[in-house]
Structures are given as structure tokens and as C-alpha cells.
Amino acid sequence: MLAEIITIGDEILIGxxxxxxxxxxxxxxxxxxxxxxxxxSVSDNADHIIxxxxxxxxxxxxxxxTGGLGPTRDDITKLTLSRYFNMPLRRxxxxxxxxxxxxxxxxxxxxxVNIRQADVPDGCTVIQNKNGTAPCMWFEVNGKTFISMxxxxxxxxxxxxxxxxxxxKNNFDLPFIVHKTILTVGQGExxxxxxxxxxxxxxxxxxxxxxxxxxxxxxxRLSATGKDELKLKIEMNIYAQQIIERxxxxxxxxxxxxxxxxxxxxxxxxxxxxSTAESCTGGYISHLITQHAGSSxxxxxxxxxxxxxxxxxxLGVKHETLTEFGAVSEQTVKEMAAGxxxxxxxxxxxxVSGIAGPDGGMPGKPVGxxxxxxxxxxxxxxxxxxxxxxxxxxxxxSATAALTxxxxxxxxxxx
Amino acid sequence: MLAEIITIGDEILIGxxxxxxxxxxxxxxxxxxxxxxxxxSVSDNADHIIxxxxxxxxxxxxxxxTGGLGPTRDDITKLTLSRYFNMPLRRxxxxxxxxxxxxxxxxxxxxxVNIRQADVPDGCTVIQNKNGTAPCMWFEVNGKTFISMxxxxxxxxxxxxxxxxxxxKNNFDLPFIVHKTILTVGQGExxxxxxxxxxxxxxxxxxxxxxxxxxxxxxxRLSATGKDELKLKIEMNIYAQQIIERxxxxxxxxxxxxxxxxxxxxxxxxxxxxSTAESCTGGYISHLITQHAGSSxxxxxxxxxxxxxxxxxxLGVKHETLTEFGAVSEQTVKEMAAGxxxxxxxxxxxxVSGIAGPDGGMPGKPVGxxxxxxxxxxxxxxxxxxxxxxxxxxxxxSATAALTxxxxxxxxxxx
Numbered sequence: 001m002l003a004e005i006i007t008i009g010d011e012i013l014i015g016x017x018x019x020x021x022x023x024x025x026x027x028x029x030x031x032x033x034x035x036x037x038x039x040x041s042v043s044d045n046a047d048h049i050i051x052x053x054x055x056x057x058x059x060x061x062x063x064x065x066t067g068g069l070g071p072t073r074d075d076i077t078k079l080t081l082s083r084y085f086n087m088p089l090r091r092x093x094x095x096x097x098x099x100x101x102x103x104x105x106x107x108x109x110x111x112x113v114n115i116r117q118a119d120v121p122d123g124c125t126v127i128q129n130k131n132g133t134a135p136c137m138w139f140e141v142n143g144k145t146f147i148s149m150x151x152x153x154x155x156x157x158x159x160x161x162x163x164x165x166x167x168x169k170n171n172f173d174l175p176f177i178v179h180k181t182i183l184t185v186g187q188g189e190x191x192x193x194x195x196x197x198x199x200x201x202x203x204x205x206x207x208x209x210x211x212x213x214x215x216x217x218x219x220x221r222l223s224a225t226g227k228d229e230l231k232l233k234i235e236m237n238i239y240a241q242q243i244i245e246r247x248x249x250x251x252x253x254x255x256x257x258x259x260x261x262x263x264x265x266x267x268x269x270x271x272x273x274x275s276t277a278e279s280c281t282g283g284y285i286s287h288l289i290t291q292h293a294g295s296s297x298x299x300x301x302x303x304x305x306x307x308x309x310x311x312x313x314x315l316g317v318k319h320e321t322l323t324e325f326g327a328v329s330e331q332t333v334k335e336m337a338a339g340x341x342x343x344x345x346x347x348x349x350x351x352v353s354g355i356a357g358p359d360g361g362m363p364g365k366p367v368g369x370x371x372x373x374x375x376x377x378x379x380x381x382x383x384x385x386x387x388x389x390x391x392x393x394x395x396x397x398s399a400t401a402a403l404t405x406x407x408x409x410x411x412x413x414x415x
Numbered sequence: 416m417l418a419e420i421i422t423i424g425d426e427i428l429i430g431x432x433x434x435x436x437x438x439x440x441x442x443x444x445x446x447x448x449x450x451x452x453x454x455x456s457v458s459d460n461a462d463h464i465i466x467x468x469x470x471x472x473x474x475x476x477x478x479x480x481t482g483g484l485g486p487t488r489d490d491i492t493k494l495t496l497s498r499y500f501n502m503p504l505r506r507x508x509x510x511x512x513x514x515x516x517x518x519x520x521x522x523x524x525x526x527x528v529n530i531r532q533a534d535v536p537d538g539c540t541v542i543q544n545k546n547g548t549a550p551c552m553w554f555e556v557n558g559k560t561f562i563s564m565x566x567x568x569x570x571x572x573x574x575x576x577x578x579x580x581x582x583x584k585n586n587f588d589l590p591f592i593v594h595k596t597i598l599t600v601g602q603g604e605x606x607x608x609x610x611x612x613x614x615x616x617x618x619x620x621x622x623x624x625x626x627x628x629x630x631x632x633x634x635x636r637l638s639a640t641g642k643d644e645l646k647l648k649i650e651m652n653i654y655a656q657q658i659i660e661r662x663x664x665x666x667x668x669x670x671x672x673x674x675x676x677x678x679x680x681x682x683x684x685x686x687x688x689x690s691t692a693e694s695c696t697g698g699y700i701s702h703l704i705t706q707h708a709g710s711s712x713x714x715x716x717x718x719x720x721x722x723x724x725x726x727x728x729x730l731g732v733k734h735e736t737l738t739e740f741g742a743v744s745e746q747t748v749k750e751m752a753a754g755x756x757x758x759x760x761x762x763x764x765x766x767v768s769g770i771a772g773p774d775g776g777m778p779g780k781p782v783g784x785x786x787x788x789x790x791x792x793x794x795x796x797x798x799x800x801x802x803x804x805x806x807x808x809x810x811x812x813s814a815t816a817a818l819t820x821x822x823x824x825x826x827x828x829x830x
Contacts, residue, residue: 011627013451014594015441016636016671018433022456026430036428038463041437041454048452055470071605072626113605131803152628154808212431276698276719282705283691283698286719290697293773293806301725303718304691304701310716310759314729344725358708391708 001172002037003029004060006052008067008077009151012041021066021156032165033174033225034062044068046080053084057144062168067151069134071113078121078137081148085141087121092135095126099133127163131155136163145171176229180240181256182220184247185404189213192220192247199242207236216400217252217259252407259403260288266410267298267348274406275344276302277315277336279327280354280370285399300346305336315339328353328365330373330382337375337382348410349375350402354385356394368394372402374409381409416587417452418444419475421467423482423492424566427456436481436571447580448589448640449477459483461495468499472559477583482566484549486528493536493552496563500556502536507550510541514548542578546570551578560586591644595655596671597635599662600819604628607635607662614657622651631815632667632674667822674818675703681825682713682763689821690759691717692730692751694742695769695785700814715761720751730754743768743780745788745797752790752797763825764790765817769800771809783809787817789824796824 005025011017022039029036037059042048049068056063068077082089096118103110117133120126127136132155139146147164149156168174184192189211193200200209206226212219222240224232244251253262267274276286276299283304289295303314308327311317316339317332325331333353340349354370361367368387373380385401387394420440426432437454444451452474457463464483471478483492497504511533518525532548535541542551547570554561562579564571583589599607604626608615615624621641627634637655639647659666668677682689691701691714698719704710718729723742726732731754732747740746748768755764769785776782783802788795800816802809 010625011636012438013441013454014445014638015438015443015451016627016634018435018438019454020433023427023430023433026428028430030429036430037458038467039428039434039454039456043452051474052453070626070628072608074623074625108603108606111605111609113608154805158805210431278698282710282714283693283701283717283719284705286698287702290699290719290721290771291807291810295697296721296775299697299721301719301721301729302698303729304698304705304716306705306711306714306716313758314716314718343728356705392706395706 001034001062001174002060003034003062003064004037004056005039006049006056006063006065007039007041007151008044008049008065009041010043010074012067013043021151021153024153024157025064025160028160028165031177031179032169033177034168044074044076046076046083049077049080050084053146057142057146060144062145062147064164065146065148066156069148069150071117071133077148078119081124081137081139081146082121085121085123085139087123089119090122092118092120092126094128095120095135098128098135102133127159129155129159131158138167175225175227176232178224178229178232178236179256180222180236182240182244182247182251183253183255183257183259183262184218184220184250185216185252185259185400185407187218187247187250189218192218192250196243196246199239199246203239204235207239215396216404219256220247221256258288259400259407260285261292263403263407263410264289264292264295264298266407266414268294270414272298272348273300273346274298275300275340275346275349277340277349277351278302278304279306279311279336279352280356281352281395281398281402282306282356284395285350285352285402288399288403300344302340302344311336314343316343326365328355328369328371330371330384333371333373334375334380334382337373337380341375341377347376348406350406351375352398352402354394354398356391356398357389358391370394370398370401372398372405374402374405376409376413381405416449416477416589417475418449418477418479419452419471420454421464421471421478421480422454422456422566423459423464423480424456425458425489428458436566436568439568439572440479440575443575443580445592445594447584448592449583449587450592459489459491461491461498464492464495465499468561472557472561475559477560477562479579480561480563481571484563484565486532486548492563493534496539496552496554496561497536500536500538500554502538504534505537507533507535507541509543510535510550513543513550517548542574544570544574546573553582590640590642591647593639593644593647593651594671595637595651597655597659597662597666598668598670598672598674598677599633599635599665600631600667600674600815600822602633602662602665604633607633607665611658611661614654614661618654622654630811631819634671635662636671667819673703674815674822676707678818678822678825679704679707679710679713681822681829683709685829687713687763688715688761689713690715690755690761690764692755692764692766693717693719694721694726694751694767695771696767696810696813696817697721697771699810700765700767700817703814703818715759717755717759726751729758731758741780743770743784743786745786745799748786748788749790749795749797752788752795756790756792762791763821765821766790767813767817769809769813771806771813772804773806785809785813785816787813787820789817789820791824791828796820
């Protein structure tokens with residue numbers, strides 16, 4: 001069973017946006033046993049869209065189309081599909097009610113182009129889009145399935161998760177693909193590969209191991225394909241346990257969760273609380289943490305302290321420490337971490353101070369110099385990192401480094 | 416002059432990596448007047464690569480190919496090109512010297528697969544890759560140009576900037592493509608389209624207008640194609656000014672920048688400072704702001720105050736306010752904003768308190784209820800929003816709402 005993804009929109013081709021939808025869709029389709037044969041991005045041009053549709057259906061069984069469903073005149077996907085499948089537009093009552101309700105809710109006047117969002121090719125199945133005005137349209141033509149969705153990521157994701165993936169699973173006799181992901185931190189992929197080489201060599205042909213590295217973390221993903229889901233899970237778990245046992249020192253989670261979520265789960269189970277004191281990461285660490293539902297039972301809050309003033313007033317860093325050693329120093333970052341424990345009354349704290357760049361480097365402290373401290377009520381540990389001269393990368397790497405240090409301290413303390 | 420980008424690699428199709436190369440290449444090609452007709456991602460499969468090459472040369476004049484040039488056995492791009500163009504491999508002396516020098520520099524032993532990196536199809540122009548072992552290969556066949564590059568982003572970018580873009584500019588008589596982007600906030604795209612309909616209708620055929628909506632923001636992008644860059648810019652600017660004048664109330668920036676960057680630039684020009692007091696956005700707003708180089712001249716810092724304790728201790732919210740009206744209330748969010756002004760000593764502040772969800776709703780305050788306050792030294796304004804039950808979306812929408820309120824207050828104050 002093969003799929004092709006067609007993303008429509010001039011903004012992709014001129015590079016104004018990066019197409020992140022396709023990677024997400026590829027991952028989700030793979031999980032249910034559908035491989036992606038090709039990803040094609042085309043402009044808002046009817047002839048070109050039709051050419052892409054023609055070519056895609058020669059290669060794939062399911063063609064997923066995103067984008068070009070907005071109300072403005074550069075959005076021509078719906079008209080093109082109507083022409084391609086020779087299905088004239090009809091006004092769909094359910095969609096119109098939904099669009100009207102949305103406009104009523106936000107108390108906005110509806111104009112003609114909004115009403116036309118309810119027009120659909122006569123012959124497709126209409127699936128309502130709870131998060132927007134453009135519905136999802138599902139076509140079954142000549143034994144092929146065409147599914148058109150909005151390109152707005154959260155609208156597309158919701159439709160995929162709630163409607164499209166379940167229907168695809170239902171319509172086709174797909175093999176089971178079972179995944180088990182193990183999150184490791186603090187070791188490179190080639191080192192890990194060497195450590196578990198014999199386990200990897202012993203895997204049967206229907207179980208595959210992939211290394212997914214990202215900023216100091218490596219996800220080990222086992223995927224097994226077959227007809228008997230339970231048998232697959234039991235079998236895969238045997239190999240997973242061997243890997244976990246071997247790589248024990250680097251395991252952050254035995255499931256596919258972000259690092260900060262693994263930490264939250266660990267702390268929640270022990271009723272521990274956390275606070276942050278961020279300088280160069282500028283709130284990124286607290287943002288990572290508070291993305292997760294239920295984070296408030298562990299995370300109390302934190303300070304984003306860019307200025308000396310704030311570091312003193314909110315975190316209680318001593319003025320002399322700042323003037324003598326500077327904001328980016330072991331002494332300051334330790335006082336920030338200790339200050340967070342005292343002022344925010346938590347069991348653990350994370351503090352980061354560094355030079356994210358691209359400017360602000362100084363002799364002995366180039367751009368990319370970052371101090372991280374982790375404190376508990378008993379102790380404070382600090383570590384120096386030297387990253388690159390790229391600001392966003394430095395922020396992300398600092399966050400991963402800080403979370404890894406916290407994880408390691410927690411593993412020590414909780415053992 | 417049209418280009419097509421073909422990216423090769425299984426890791427793209429299974430969603431293991433997001434293809435960021437194509438967007439970057441699209442931007443750079445556009446700058447020199449080459450439009451990208453299509454972006455195609457295919458797997459490491461010879462027949463499929465050949466099919467993609469066949470189709471691409473029907474549509475485009477220049478075909479840029481990335482990926483599949485590594486030394487391992489799943490990398491088959493070079494062999495496939497050799498077969499497709501019927502050009503047997505020859506060992507290239509200059510490339511071999513370069514590869515040997517690289518290995519000598521890093522003091523690593525060369526094995527057979529490394530030596531084979533110097534084999535190239537006999538008939539292509541070889542361009543050395545200073546950052547890696549796989550050279551760039553340039554083919555001129557049947558009036559079409561095919562350029563194969565490594566997929567590693569920094570190798571590809573260097574080759575594009577230093578070698579490929581200059582050669583393309585030299586080889587072809589290219590038109591200029593000029594873009595002008597206007598950022599609007601607070602109005603939907605259909606409303607904006609209606610407001611500027613007559614301006615859009617009056618655009619000459621070589622100037623196009625696109626609407627790029629994203630979470631309460633709409634980017635209006637004008638693109639003009641022609642031979643005379645200066646004339647195009649002047650001409651486009653006339654239409655841009657008409658749009659700006661018409662949509663004045665919703666304009667955040669007259670260039671292609673994120674909303675928070677538009678605000679930073681506006682505040683920096685007036686030497687104004689900003690702080691944040693975030694509850695449900697959990698540091699996301701300060702993260703957005705501090706992503707930008709130079710943000711520290713405007714942004715002093717802020718608090719992420721999840722708990723009552725922190726709201727009182729760090730922001731000075733009165734205990735009675737919290738107990739009487741609750742954390743998610745007009746009274747609390749106004750005290751948070753005023754507290755940030757006082758405690759963090761800034762000219763402006765942003766405060767957000769809401770129920771991001773998915774749990775935590777209560778009678779009269781469902782999940783998605785968010786209060787935003789903006790304070791200056793003179794006044795505090797607050798507004799209630801009702802978003803959805805999706806946590807991440809609520810966080811993003813709250814941030815956009817808060818930034819939009821700040822922008823509007825700034826526009827008022829600075830006029």
C-alpha cells in the first residue's frame with residue numbers, strides 16, 4: 001500500500017515556508033503501514049496540479065493533497081479537483097451550517113467568499129473540519145483514493161488523526177506495523193551502534209532498528225511488520241529489553257516522548273517540583289516544559305532574567321558576583337539555580353546563562369559559551385558548554401544540555 | 416527560466432527529517448530570477464530517480480538534485496546519473512587528491528568506498544566540495560542543466576552560494592523577481608481581500624498578490640517579474656503603498672518579519688523596554704522574543720508564574736485578588752501586567768493568564784479561556800479571549816493575541 005503526498009502552494013516553492021506537513025504525514029502513514037512513495041510540491045496552478053494528480057495515481061494507491069483551500073482567489077485546489085474529476089460544485093448544507101456557526105461564534109460578518117467555502121465537488125465525501133472553514137474532501141475514483149485537506153498544520157493534523165488515518169485503516173487490509181522507541185541522551189549514534197551491534201545483528205528480517213539522532217539525543221526505533229499484532233509486540237519487546245539493559249546509562253525514556261516529558265513524568269511520580277532561571281535560553285526551557293498537559297503539577301514557574309537587575313531582584317544573585325565574575329560564569333549560574341530553589345520553593349531547579357549570539361562574545365568567552373547549573377535542596381552542579389555561533393541552535397542545545405543534566409541528577413537521587 | 420528540485424532519500428519520505436533544503440534553495444533561486452516549478456522527494460531507488468528526472472526535464476530548464484551521494488551502499492544517486500546519461504564512471508584526479516587531503520587532515524585511514532567518492536560520470540563538469548568528499552556534478556544534456564549536490568545542508572548551501580548560483584546567473588539571461596511582503600494582524604484573509612479587491616484587480620499581469628495566513632496574522636506578498644529591477648521595485652512599491660494605506664489599521668510591518676520582531680524593531684527605535692508575566696503561555700512569549708538577535712536591548716526579562724505563590728512573590732499580585740477572582744481573571748492579569756512594570760522596571764509589559772487545557776476548565780471558565788493584559792506606565796488594558804481545547808494551539812494563539820494587543824497600544828502611543 002503506497003501513498004503520495006502533494007502539497008500545493010506558491011509559498012512552498014519560493015521557500016517562504018518550510019513544508020513540515022509532509023514529514024509529519026509520512027511518519028503517521030508509516031505507523032499504520034502505508035509507505036510514502038513520493039512527496040510533490042506544486043504551485044497554485046490548475047494545469048500543474050492536474051499533471052501532479054495524473055502522475056501520482058500511476059505510482060500510488062492513496063493520494064493525499066494539502067493546501068490551496070483558502071477563501072481567496074489564489075486558492076484553486078477545489079476548483080481544480082472539481083474539473084479533474086468532472087464533478088460540478090454543489091453547496092453542502094452541513095458545511096454551510098458549520099461555517100455559519102464559526103462566524104457567529106467569533107462574531108464576524110460572513111461575506112460571499114466565506115459562503116463559497118461550503119461548495120464541494122458533487123461526488124466526494126465531505127468530512128467536516130472542526131478547526132476551520134475548508135472541509136476535507138475524499139474522492140474514490142478508478143480504484144484510487146484522493147484526499148484533499150487544508151494546508152494549515154493544525155487543521156491538517158486534526159483531520160488526519162481524527163478522521164483520515166482511522167478511515168484508511170478501516171478501508172484497507174494493512175499489515176500491522178508496531179513501533180517501540182527508546183530515548184537515549186548523552187551518547188552519539190555511532191557509539192550506541194557499536195554498543196548494541198550484536199543485538200542489532202540478531203534481529204529477524206521483519207524487525208528493523210533505526211537511529212534517529214537530534215541534538216544530543218538519539219531515539220532508537222524498533223519497527224516490526226506482520227499480521228499478528230500481539231505476537232509482534234511480544235517479540236519486539238524482547239529485543240527492546242536487551243537494548244535497554246545494554247544502554248542503561250543513557251536511557252531517558254522507554255517510550256517515544258520528548259526529553260522534558262520524560263523528566264516531568266519521573267518527577268510527577270515522586271511528587272517533586274521544578275523551577276527555572278533562564279538567561280540566554282530566554283524562556284525556551286519553560287516553554288518546552290509547559291507545552292505538556294499536566295506540567296503544572298511539577299513546574300511551579302521561573303524567571304527569564306536577561307538583565308543584571310532581574311538576576312538580582314528575582315533570583316537573589318549577589319551584585320558582587322555579577323560584577324566580579326560576569327553574568328556568564330559558574331558563580332552566577334550557581335547562584336541563579338540556588339536562588340530559584342529558595343525564591344520559588346521547589347525541589348529542583350535549572351539555571352542557564354550564556355552568550356547565544358550572534359554578537360556579545362568577549363575575550364575568553366566567545367559566542368556559544370554557556371553555563372548550566374542544576375540545583376536540588378542539597379547540592380548544586382554546574383557545567384560549561386561551548387556551542388556554535390548560531391543563536392537558535394545555541395538556545396536549543398543549551399536546553400537539551402540542561403535537561404540532560406537534570407535527568408542525570410534525578411536518576412542519581414532517585415536510585 | 417524554471418527549475419525543479421529533486422531531493423533523494425528514504426529519510427525524507429518516512430518523515431525522519433524535514434526537508435529544509437528545498438525551501439532554502441527556493442528562496443535563493445528566486446532571488447536570482449529562477450522560479451521553482453516543482454519540488455519532488457523520492458526514495459533511494461534507481462528507477463524512481465530516473466522517472467523523476469524524466470518528468471522534471473519536461474517541466475524545467477534546470478534540475479537541482481540533492482542527496483544520495485554518501486559512501487554507503489544505500490547512496491545510489493551517482494550510479495543512477497551515470498546510467499541515465501549513459502556516461503560511464505571515470506576516476507577524477509582532482510577529486511581524489513581532495514578526498515585524500517581531507518582524510519590526511521583528519522588523520523583517518525581511507526578505505527575503498529572513500530576512494531570511489533572520486534569516481535564521476537564521464538562527461539559532467541566536476542565542482543569540488545570543500546566541506547565534504549562528494550563532489551558536485553554538473554550535466555548539460557539536450558539543452559537542460561542537471562546539477563547533483565550532497566544533501567548535507569551546509570555542504571549544499573556552500574556549493575550553491577559559491578559555485579552554482581554564480582554560474583547560473585552567468586549562463587542564463589535571467590529576469591528579476593522582486594518580492595514585497597506586508598504583515599497584517601487582527602483581520603482574516605477574506606476580509607482583507609475584500610478591502611483591497613480593487614487594488615488587486617488593478618495589478619498588471621506581471622505582479623501577483625498572495626495571502627499567507629497564520630494564526631491571526633496574514634502576510635500579503637506582492638511578487639513582480641521583469642527585466643528592469645529598479646523599475647519593478649518602483650512599480651511594485653506604488654501598489655504596496657496603496658495596500659498599506661488601505662489596510663493601515665492592521666499593518667504590523669512593511670517587510671517580511673515575524674510579529675514579535677516587528678514589535679522589537681519598533682520599540683528599539685524609540686528606546687523602549689519590555690517585560691513579560693506569563694502564566695498559561697509558560698515562557699512561549701519570551702522565547703519568541705529572545706529568539707531574535709539583539710532582543711536584549713528591548714527585552715529585560717520576565718516571570719513564568721504558574722503558581723499563586725509566584726504570582727504574589729515575583730509579580731506582586733495581591734493574595735485577595737487571587738482568592739476572590741481566581742488566577743484567570745481580569746483583575747489578576749491586570750495586576751500581573753502592572754507588577755511586571757513595577758518589579759522589572761520596563762516601559763511596557765505583557766501579561767497572560769488562562770486555561771491552556773486540555774484539563775482545568777471550570778464553570779464559567781472553560782478550557783481556552785485566556786485573559787491578556789498590556790501595561791504601559793500610564794495605563795493597563797485587558798481583554799478576554801476564548802480559544803479551543805487544544806493546549807499548544809491555545810498557547811500560540813494567546814501569544815499572537817498578546818503581541819497584537821501590544822502592537823496596537825504601541826501604534827496608539829507612538830502616534
